[in-house]
Amino acid sequence: MRQETRLSLILDLLAEKGSVTVTELVEALEASSASIRRDLELLESQHLLSRTHGGAVAGGLAYELPLRYRGGRNKEEKQRIAAVAATRVGEGPLSLGLTGGTTTTEVARALVNHKGLTIVTNALNIASELALRPNLKLIVTGGTARSESYELVGPLAEASLEGMNLDLAFVGVDGISADVGLSTHHEVEAHTNRVLIERTRRVIVVADGSKVGHKAFARICPPSGVSELITDASADADALQQLENAGIKVTLA
Structure with missing residues (x-):
């Protein structure tokens, strides 16, 4: 799975659930824990989520997601x-x-x-x-x-x-x-x-x-x-x- 697609799916899950764990994302996206942690770090640097110990929360989720993360939806x-x-x-x-x-x-x-x-x-x-x-x-x-x-x-x-x-x-x-x-x-x-x-x-x-x-x-x-x-x-x-x-x-x- 391309990183861009993973990022979009991570944001979708956060918008739906409010919080996610690395373990949940590894299972849902069939990616390595190292890849998921890099994805979360990238999204946090863009102020799209806040990382927690073992996962992330949607407290910093932008109201309008950038176009590059919406392209894979539907x-x-x-x-x-x-x-x-x-x-x-x-x-x-x-x-x-x-x-x-x-x-x-x-x-x-x-x-x-x-x-x-x-x-x-x-x-x-x-x-x-x-x-x-x-x-x-x-x-x-x-x-x-x-x-x-x-x-x-x-x-x-x-x-x-x-x-x-x-x-x-x-x-x-x-x-x-x-x-x-x-x-x-x-x-x-x-x-x-x-x-x-x-x-x-x-x-x-x-x-x-x-x-x-x-x-x-x-x-x-x-x-x-x-x-x-x-x-x-x-x-x-x-x-x-x-x-x-x-x-x-x-x-x-």
């Missing part, structure tokens, strides 16, 4: 969501917005062979993957980089978006519910994503089932700003029905 579901999302994009000319996030990153990967697309993104990791594709025109916003999500946010990002009119945008979220709408952990990121949505004719949310019915700290926009949600079958059925009642088309990948 990966197959996100790839299926991305494959469905790609069917919503015909050959160009088409202007397309992509916010940051693990699911939108999979959408970007699913679009690399399309032609005639102008892709606008504020996500540095997505930009790095698309920059060498001669069949795509890539526009990257300015802004202040967030290490947690690799997104460029703030007034500079929003000023660049104000001058654009997009046909379609795929938006990643930390929560989507019928009463709140779209939400994320960070208020500045929420505002930047709201500007992107306001400049887009059609907005599609791509989010795995764990985000459906969830409400994060900062609201991005109400349900009326969204045309469609593409998610997976693990999403709460009642929450999906409420979103459909709010006027959002729901598609299960």
